[in-house]
Amino acid sequence: MRWWGWGDPAQPPALGPRALSYLREHVGISERPHPPVALARVGLAPSRLDEGQLDRLRAILGPDGVSVEHPIRVLHAAGKGYPDLVRMRAGTPEGAPDAVVFPRSHEQVMALLRACSSASVAVVPFGGGTSVVGGVAPLSGGHSAVVALDTRRMAELLALDTRSRTVTVQGGIRAPALEGKLAGHGLTLGHYPQSFEYVSIGGCAATRSAGQASTGYGAIEKMVLGLRLAAPAEEISLEPLPATAAGPGLRQLLVGSEGTLGVLTEVSLRVRRAPSTGVYEGMFFPSFAEGVEAIRRLAGEHTLLPDVVRLSDERETQLSLMLAEQGPLKGTLTRAYMGLRGVSGGCLAILGFEGSEEEVSWRRTRATELLRRHGGRPAGGSPGHAWLKGRFAGPYLRDDLLGHGVMAETLETAAQWSKLLEVHSAVAGAISRALSRQGTPGIVMCHLSHVYETGASLYYTLLARQREGQEIAQWQAVKQAAGDAIRDSGATITHHHAVGRDHAPWLPGEISGGGVATLRAAKAELDPAGIMNPGKLL
Numbered sequence: 001m002r003w004w005g006w007g008d009p010a011q012p013p014a015l016g017p018r019a020l021s022y023l024r025e026h027v028g029i030s031e032r033p034h035p036p037v038a039l040a041r042v043g044l045a046p047s048r049l050d051e052g053q054l055d056r057l058r059a060i061l062g063p064d065g066v067s068v069e070h071p072i073r074v075l076h077a078a079g080k081g082y083p084d085l086v087r088m089r090a091g092t093p094e095g096a097p098d099a100v101v102f103p104r105s106h107e108q109v110m111a112l113l114r115a116c117s118s119a120s121v122a123v124v125p126f127g128g129g130t131s132v133v134g135g136v137a138p139l140s141g142g143h144s145a146v147v148a149l150d151t152r153r154m155a156e157l158l159a160l161d162t163r164s165r166t167v168t169v170q171g172g173i174r175a176p177a178l179e180g181k182l183a184g185h186g187l188t189l190g191h192y193p194q195s196f197e198y199v200s201i202g203g204c205a206a207t208r209s210a211g212q213a214s215t216g217y218g219a220i221e222k223m224v225l226g227l228r229l230a231a232p233a234e235e236i237s238l239e240p241l242p243a244t245a246a247g248p249g250l251r252q253l254l255v256g257s258e259g260t261l262g263v264l265t266e267v268s269l270r271v272r273r274a275p276s277t278g279v280y281e282g283m284f285f286p287s288f289a290e291g292v293e294a295i296r297r298l299a300g301e302h303t304l305l306p307d308v309v310r311l312s313d314e315r316e317t318q319l320s321l322m323l324a325e326q327g328p329l330k331g332t333l334t335r336a337y338m339g340l341r342g343v344s345g346g347c348l349a350i351l352g353f354e355g356s357e358e359e360v361s362w363r364r365t366r367a368t369e370l371l372r373r374h375g376g377r378p379a380g381g382s383p384g385h386a387w388l389k390g391r392f393a394g395p396y397l398r399d400d401l402l403g404h405g406v407m408a409e410t411l412e413t414a415a416q417w418s419k420l421l422e423v424h425s426a427v428a429g430a431i432s433r434a435l436s437r438q439g440t441p442g443i444v445m446c447h448l449s450h451v452y453e454t455g456a457s458l459y460y461t462l463l464a465r466q467r468e469g470q471e472i473a474q475w476q477a478v479k480q481a482a483g484d485a486i487r488d489s490g491a492t493i494t495h496h497h498a499v500g501r502d503h504a505p506w507l508p509g510e511i512s513g514g515g516v517a518t519l520r521a522a523k524a525e526l527d528p529a530g531i532m533n534p535g536k537l538l
């Protein structure tokens with residue numbers, strides 16, 4: 001993973017000349033390259049942990065279980081949100097953990113949390129480190145030091161019950177590794193966030209993550225059946241039961257707890273038979289409003305919903321088609337688009353059906369009929385293949401954009417069908433106005449995805465020329481405007497990116513004072529010294 005950005009450092013630049021000239025015209029780019037500084041130039045304060053304290057941690061984890069090396073601390077200094085990348089590229093992270101620790105088991109985590117609690121050292125659980133909301137920011141919260149607890153060595157598959165279709169894993173296992181192991185048994189979890197290549201399953205559970213196929217497979221909270229939590233004062237063990245009426249849903253209290261209550265050391269999940277067929281295709285709608293209405297009607301017939309549903313608004317459709325004409329998607333969407341020249345403007349939906357051939361054919365025929373009755377025009381398989389091919393490419397593009405002095409940020413929400421169009425324009429309008437006030441108008445685009453019977457998620461992407469030297473202030477102004485617009489329109493501050501540090505100011509408004517007090521009470525029992533991920537969620 002690039003310490004200053006996303007993914008494999010060997011990945012070539014993704015922005016071609018056509019995209020650059022589009023950006024030059026519509027957004028404005030810097031003609032001067034903006035490369036990241038060299039790793040050695042990233043300045044970190046010396047570790048505040050003395051040798052005696054480090055030895056106590058080594059006594060629990062072994063000599064190779066604790067690191068204070070500069071590159072390791074840098075890698076754990078931030079997540080992968082836009083402000084994280086701006087700071088990292090400049091070599092000026094907000095801070096860094098005083099040490100990084102690598103436990104291997106639940107028992108080691110328990111011992112470590114007890115030791116940190118008595119020494120007043122804060123602990124930030126660190127899975128894939130892909131948080132985009134400041135979830136892994138190394139905040140000490142008034143404690144004497146902070147360690148990042150990297151879960152990568154807790155990556156075992158502990159149990160697979162093929163008869164019940166459940167799997168139990170250690171929290172640090174990465175999503176691709178788990179899918180690889182399940183594939184050997186003809187099974188899948190079906191959890192594919194755009195950050196799939198790097199996320200840990202514990203991190204996904206801790207953030208209530210939603211994969212791109214969540215309309216069909218459900219978001220992670222629908223998959224988690226059992227959990228093991230190691231907390232400084234207690235531990236919680238919940239068996240992978242199919243259902244239970246034994247009191248309030250403790251599993252759901254821990255899913256989304258974002259490392260503030262403890263570390264999810266083990267997670268049990270429902271798995272499904274791997275699909276034998278996948279059909280991915282495009283459909284055009286005359287407008288975003290008409291596409292939303294058609295998908296709302298489809299969601300009312302929930303057995304017909306595709307596993308992936310993604311409807312781009314007019315602006316996003318335009319940009320996707322332009323990008324498809326060059327770069328990694330070359331030659332796929334273009335052909336479909338050329339064949340559909342009759343469509344003037346409009347909005348592209350991607351629909352993905354997975355399952356057995358018979359089941360996919362049944363669902364797809366009926367879903368297509370319904371969508372056609374409500375204005376959909378099938379656009380064939382090319383748009384679907386283009387989307388599949390590029391489904392994990394976005395984060396690489398973001399690195400290139402930053403390299404050209406372009407702010408590239410995403411944010412998301414969810415709302416009921418009755419409010420969705422209102423939310424769509426209120427939030428897009430607030431972002432556009434905030435960008436204009438900064439003197440950097442740019443592009444704001446959105447797609448609907450993660451469809452439920454009662455509503456859906458809206459996911460915004462914004463591109464604007466960076467205000468040089470003012471990048472963080474520019475981002476803060478936009479984030480504030482978007483968060484306030486989301487709150488004022490009665491939508492959720494986050495559908496799947498979680499709360500972390502960046503969304504925490506809006507949480508009390510969403511869950512009310514009593515909700516915050518309940519979460520604080522749980523934290524006080526499990527983590528009385530308040531060492532777990534301070535400054536996040538609450």
Ligand SMILES: Cc1cc2nc3c(=O)[nH]c(=O)nc-3n(C[C@H](O)[C@H](O)[C@H](O)COP(=O)(O)OP(=O)(O)OC[C@H]3O[C@@H](n4cnc5c(N)ncnc54)[C@H](O)[C@@H]3O)c2cc1C
Binds near residue numbers: 151497
């Ligand atoms: C380019 C990009 C695309 C993304 N796309 C999606 C998407 O499609 N869907 C989506 O849901 N999210 C997406 N995200 C956000 C992010 O990937 C998710 O929040 C993911 O679930 C985080 O997993 P992780 O293992 O990287 O956790 P981390 O980033 O390491 O941690 C996230 C939070 O969980 C805590 N945590 C981590 N592991 C544990 C544990 N074992 N026990 C307790 N707490 C823990 C951390 O302290 C932190 O607060 C995206 C992020 C990026 C950068």
